[in-house]
């Protein structure tokens with residue numbers, strides 16, 4: 001059993017659609033606790049609580065041969081499959097020991113998608129009906145499974161997800177020929193409609209069955225194929241709009257298999273790119289940005305500046321923003337002002353004019369925001385240029401120094417190793 005557990009928790013670590021951060025840190029025996037990149041992951045509930053989940057595959061014996069996947073049928077690795085009862089018992093035993101608060105269950109395709117979904121459903125049935133487990137469960141729907149099987153799974157799960165896998169149909173055809181865009185989008189549509197219908201029923205009848213009440217999410221792999229960040233972000237935006245997803249997760253491709261169709265195995269996972277996509281995803285969901293505002297056709301994000309700063313620098317004509325007058329939507333576009341601080345500003349300025357000290361107390365990150373705001377103090381006559389702000393943001397040049405004399409970007413030599421960084425910022429390559 002332990003060997004199976006090792007194989008199937010390790011095989012599950014490539015799936016990030018549950019909000020997890022993989023890190024390995026062994027205890028040296030003198031302290032308490034240790035971290036492992038597989039086994040237990042974390043997710044956040046609607047009220048912001050962090051919940052630890054047992055993250056596991058039902059099986060890694062896969063009928064498919066997706067080029068990017070460590071579990072693909074042609075890969076020579078140890079294989080294992082849990083029975084539904086084993087999954088249920090593991091979960092409940094871990095729960096009783098207080099190791100976990102819920103389960104994240106996925107699986108390779110055991111035989112065919114419907115059969116796999118039925119096995120997963122049976123595991124959840126045992127947990128919910130026999131063990132009376134009321135904890136959080138996230139279950140993966142397997143594309144290609146029939147809708148009855150997906151529906152039954154959704155009656156036991158809190159959240160469901162269907163992985164979109166790759167950002168374009170072309171890449172899907174090339175790297176995962178057993179999967180089609182249609183077979184992935186069809187369960188997403190079914191789950192979206194099932195959630196909507198179920199929430200109407202639950203509103204009308206107290207005991208109506210709940211179908212995936214915590215919504216659905218998806219994951220896509222970044223860096224295994226050649227789509228630009230613009231393409232990925234546009235797809236993300238349309239997934240939120242069409243399927244009402246709770247989250248789109250990005251997974252930096254970890255080159256675990258050697259294939260002429262993929263980046264070589266010594267390529268590092270594009271973690272910073274993944275991070276920029278998460279920042280942009282945040283801007284789509286909470287800051288009122290659209291994908292087209294953030295990137296143009298074929299573009300990738302600037303790896304040195306976050307997407308909001310990058311946008312602000314490309315739109316200096318919209319700044320400085322007067323924090324005592326600007327509408328909420330414009331405050332949200334200022335680097336260093338988050339949703340909470342924008343709300344605080346709007347509420348506090350009804351009573352008095354706000355100065356930098358007041359903004360600081362409200363949580364505004366002045367180190368970033370001060371280049372883009374004015375708040376009643378006499379503004380410097382110096383018009384800050386894009387280059388000067390970039391330099392200041394990167395090197396922490398103080399605002400007073402910057403405004404006491406307009407700095408030219410080429411006033412000083414870039415620090416050793418910084419020349420390429422600065423060129424990149426200016427779009428010179």
Ligand code: SF4
Nearest residue numbers: 062064066069072108
């Ligand atoms: S279906 Fe493809 S991605 Fe999923 S486990 Fe099998 S080979 Fe891997």
